[in-house]
Amino acid sequence: MYNALTVLETDRQDILASLGGDEAAFARLIRRYEPSVASLAWRFTREPAERKEFVQDVFVEAYFSLDGFRGDAPLEHWLRRIATRVGYRFWKRRAREAREMPLADLDPPAPPAEIEPSAAGAAVHALLTHLPPAERLVLTLMYFEDCSVSEIAHRMGWTRAMVKMRAFRARRRLKAVAQREHLLEKLGWTS
Amino acid sequence: MDELKAMEKLVRLARREHPPMTDAGPAAIARIRAGVVRPVRVLPLSVLAAAAAVAAAVILVLAINAWTAPVDPQTALFPTVEVASL
Numbered sequence: 001m002y003n004a005l006t007v008l009e010t011d012r013q014d015i016l017a018s019l020g021g022d023e024a025a026f027a028r029l030i031r032r033y034e035p036s037v038a039s040l041a042w043r044f045t046r047e048p049a050e051r052k053e054f055v056q057d058v059f060v061e062a063y064f065s066l067d068g069f070r071g072d073a074p075l076e077h078w079l080r081r082i083a084t085r086v087g088y089r090f091w092k093r094r095a096r097e098a099r100e101m102p103l104a105d106l107d108p109p110a111p112p113a114e115i116e117p118s119a120a121g122a123a124v125h126a127l128l129t130h131l132p133p134a135e136r137l138v139l140t141l142m143y144f145e146d147c148s149v150s151e152i153a154h155r156m157g158w159t160r161a162m163v164k165m166r167a168f169r170a171r172r173r174l175k176a177v178a179q180r181e182h183l184l185e186k187l188g189w190t191s
Numbered sequence: 192m193d194e195l196k197a198m199e200k201l202v203r204l205a206r207r208e209h210p211p212m213t214d215a216g217p218a219a220i221a222r223i224r225a226g227v228v229r230p231v232r233v234l235p236l237s238v239l240a241a242a243a244a245v246a247a248a249v250i251l252v253l254a255i256n257a258w259t260a261p262v263d264p265q266t267a268l269f270p271t272v273e274v275a276s277l
Contacts, residue, residue, distance in 0.1 A: 120204035
């Protein structure tokens with residue numbers, strides 16, 4: 001049923017048991033892949049309650065579409081694809097509420113010290129909130145998932161041309177936002 | 192430094208972040224047990240469908256009126272000439 005080269009034996013057994021209604025088997029799958037899904041969810045929301053619900057949404061959706069998993073890619077890839085779509089829907093809902101985050105004042109560290117990863121992450125997150133959901137998604141997948149144009153197109157069911165156009169527009173818009181928010185000055189990277 | 196280069200540098204730093212863990216398993220299983228699936232929002236689609244139906248109805252009414260009462264558009268150009276009785 002599943003390609004043994006792509007789907008782990010433990011996953012295969014748990015998937016089949018889950019399809020048979022075994023909740024414990026699905027709970028094992030959640031435990032195995034929750035860190036991966038949660039790390040992707042972190043790129044979509046940093047609010048703990050929203051993130052927890054996001055991760056739940058991914059696994060609930062995965063459970064109810066598990067019979068559609070063909071096994072031609074590892075289960076983790078399939079779950080991350082679902083997570084990407086859940087995240088895109090989440091951002092579209094948020095966009096209707098028009099939630100943009102201002103870039104907080106960063107304390108530029110004295111050279112040669114670097115900005116803390118969490119501060120850098122928060123800054124990137126805040127800047128990306130200024131983009132429309134589709135453009136934000138393309139850049140997020142390129143920046144944090146190392147996704148190529150083809151992979152994004154495959155994950156989202158978009159054409160490659162559409163992804164390229166969105167990436168181009170996203171970068172242009174992001175540059176304008178960074179200038180407006182005085183990113184370089186706040187980082188102390190003006191020299 | 193260019194803003195986009197700065198952004199890429201920020202992203203490289205941000206990738207070293209360790210996101211906090213979640214524990215969504217029990218709640219997800221409870222939702223699965225309850226058969227709760229977040230309903231897909233179809234409101235925009237239904238609104239679009241309703242607007243299209245209203246527009247189609249208006250056009251249909253206009254078309255029926257035009258069909259049932261055909262008027263030669265040249266009629267107004269040639270008003271009936273009253274012929275004086277001899």
